[in-house]
Amino acid sequence: MARAGVFICHCGSNIASVIDVEQVAKSAEQMTGVVYAATNKYACSISGQEMMKQAIIDHQLDRLVIASCTPRMHETTFRKMLGKTSVNPYMLEVANIREQCSWVHTDKEKATAKAIDLVRMSLAKVLKNQPLFTSSIPVCKKCLVIGGGIAGIQAALDIADGGYEVTLVEREPSLGGKMVMLDKTFPTLDCSACISTPKMAEVGAHPRIKLMSSCEVSAVSGYIGNFEVTIKQNPRYVDHDICTGCGLCEEKCPTKLKSSFDQGLGQRKAIYKLFPQAVPAKPVIDAQHCTKLTKDKCGVCAKVCPLGCINFADQESYTTDTFGAIILATGYQLIDWGSHYPEYGGGAYADVISGLQFERLVNASGPTEGKIKRPSDGAQPKSVAIIKCVGSRDVAKAHGYCSRACCMYAAKHAHQTIEKIAGAQVYIFYIDVRTPGKAYEEFYDRTREDGAVYIRGRVSKIYEENGKLICKGEDTLIGKQVTVEVDLVVLETAMEPAANSGQTAALAGVSADKDGWLTEAHPKLRPVETQSAGVFLCGTAQGPKDIPDTVAQASAAAAKVLGLLAKDELETSPMISAVDTSKCSGCRFCEQVCPVKAISMIDIPSIYNGQKVKRTVAQVNSGLCSGCGACSAACRTGCIDLLGFTNKQILEEVDALWQ
């Protein structure tokens, strides 16, 4: 005979002000299976828990119904409490009489009656509960970091410094991401490369970090603590094991191309290092443009290489490794503004450039050695227009979201222009100026004091006239059309998720929002976790942000990973699907509907028509199953049940409503 205890929480006045909790307790006491019912001011408090623990002893309770707030709030608290008693933690049902009753009703009488119904339903369910037990899975003490920008670098260093092995996968031939392209960082104006290249070098030299450049993740299987990851090594055509990075090949290569690192403003060779401080500091061949690979002509690099590192027959290769955790730090790219803004010339005017191009122009190691020159004629611009929110906050043309960093780097660009070009006139077109960061507002103030002219309004058209660029827009503060004539226009363009970041995340079971930013498990309380256990995210892959936020988030993700890898074994939730193999037909419906690929098929010995046969049935991977119940709903035979939410329990719960 079941001995259920029912506890009704007042939640201060949250529940008790609308629901007559004593009445609910009195009614509960009359219900079949209940041996004790009581109320409590705060069931979740230490004293509340002690009171329930004592009641379990005094009344020999074997299961509990706690009528309180939503189970999402305190179910874990109560389970932990039961863990210290004779009652199995899963012999508990939480009736939500706060969010789904007291908070949404005002009629006390009806709310009380509803609370009694809710308690009766939970009681009906708990009477069918079975004790469940957690199991444990071993943890592979290695982390995979996808993306070698500042987020991935920081996370990898933190984890490796914490004592665990890290593999860092980067698609480009070098670490660094976007940060290393920047000139100065706001608001302190310290040199971006100077503060990021030491970290890159540290990654390259770290004994516990395996750096895999020119690599991509091609498949992920497994589950938290035990991910099997296949990594594709794209051909580099240079044997990095032998190459010393002497640079002779790069010097002699006759093919000159636009440098993607310099945003098309500078040049590089067909065999190249991404930039001088690249890590690894060894070149790769651009297969699309190398004349040896495309036309079988040249081969100079192979001739000059003193060590014979060049291998034109290099092929892509695959390696598989096991990891306990994965960090997604896939970063961002800038919007292809030309296709969205034909009114800005759509890319036809050489002197309308993006913010990142400006970073390269103003960068001492950039194509102009830090001199701001117009791309069209190399002349020094005397007037510059900076246009913010190009692609951001513009639902009609591109994205609705704010790219967060542009207000600050626009101010920085204005400051740098005024600083480098004496007497330069800078106009900044803006919608709002958002400077929520330490010393950000002060930086913006300083830029205005420097003489930058802020004009509130979007630019509606840019065209060329007499060698000048004309920006037409409206100053919405005075309600008048403005036209400015400038030598150079800098568009502070929107951040977008990096190409293929969604596909890479999907491999690890992580979804993206409507704009493609990867989705965190909870926007406030679980900002670096994802819905896929053991997979974390950080940096701009999750949404636009600046460097300080990116680094902070990377360290946060690393802390989460360190917490995970510090465990030898992980407890898995026992509220997962279970297959009654005696009924399973092996139709694979459950396998197909499972969003986390937790179901696979297995052959089991069986008797069919008097024959001994091997029959195919479904099996659930307890490490992967998230307990969503999709399989249980899909199974026609009803041979899959979700433990803790069995069909029987739910039907009893529903039936109780009619009693």
Add this chain to the structure above:
Amino acid sequence: MTDIQNILRERAHALLDEGKIACFIGWGATRFNERAMPKFIFKAEESSSLVYNEHCLNTLAKYTLDFQYGAEKVGLATRGCEARAINRLIADGRLSRDKVYLLGIPCQGMLEHGKPADKCVFCRHRNPVVYDELLGEKTIELQNPPRFESVLELENKSDTERYDFWQKQFAKCIRCYACRNVCPACNCLECYTEQYRTGWQGKQANTLENSVFGFTRAYHIGDRCIECGECERICPMEIPLMKVNRKLVKDVEELFGVEESGLSEDEIHALGSYNKEDLEEFM
């Protein structure tokens, strides 16, 4: 048809004789001229008792399940409906293709009570969609038979009228489960209707739960029905089961763009797959 009957006998004889199959499933004569019945041939010399005429109403594919674990193959007379049923069984993980040898038959449609059979007049695949060898020339398919006509008629009725219609129809149901037994999509090892005290449906026949059974079965096969019409043909109470099946086939076509089921053995089930891009209009 006599031609096909002759080749069928010949080929079944040869296959059994060569030991390629352990059994051949076709049709045999009954004591009624206008009826044929399923026939299982185990010996080559029995092949002459196979018949193929306009009375071969039974869709035979489901019988192959009895041989699914055997060491040897089973031969099957395979028209459009059998072929799609075979694909159904394979897609549902109940049969493996190498367990069957399919003698394809281009079908001209069967007769029932002297008229073209209901199950055949709306058929869109008279030629088998899968076979190992085809007996005779391919036949011309019916061009857009109006298979959703009766569905449209029902759709145009009011909710109450529809409810009353089905309650009246299912009131006749004697829960003999013949529809389920004959259905190639109803291929579960143990049907939920056989389970004791599931909580949602009892085993006894009563008016309310009859319609629960009828509609649950319809939903269970909703995206997998191959429209062979066997359920309706077999129903002793003449419940127009294909009306509800075709309604679901039509809905699946309109909502998921999956036109017909059973056309290939690795088809994706419209209701049994997970896709992040699926519309969630109801959310």
